[in-house]
Amino acid sequence: MNTLKLAAALIVTASLMGCASTGNGAVKTLTQKNAAQSIVIGKSTKADIIRTFGAASISTFPNGYEIWLYQVGYSKTVDSIPYMNLLVSSADNRKELSILFDKAGVVKKYQLMEREP
DSSP, rough: OHHHHHHHHHHHHHHHSEEEEEEGGGGGGOOOHHHHHHHOTOOOBBBHHHHHHHHHHHEEOSSOOEEEEEEEEEEEEEEEGGGGGTTOGGGGGGGEEEEEEEEBBBBBEEEEEEEEO
């Protein structure tokens, strides 16, 4: 019976989490070519990126740099949920855009990773 309850809890959790994505959904259809047009290294600012892609998951470093992460797929949170990480993983994400900003809030570099379905 405990196994059945655990399985049911995992199914409910998975369905509630579903496919999570950060931002406004623009990354879902983003291509390498579109990224190069939308993100200009040394010129694009945080405000430009928010207008284009929406809110991101943000990591801030002591030196003032920030990395903004946009994902299409499962949130990295699923990796830390016991048993859930046996079913799904953020490593299964199909697309991920990471953008590094310098202290002035200007794009220093970016990377768009795409995984074949």
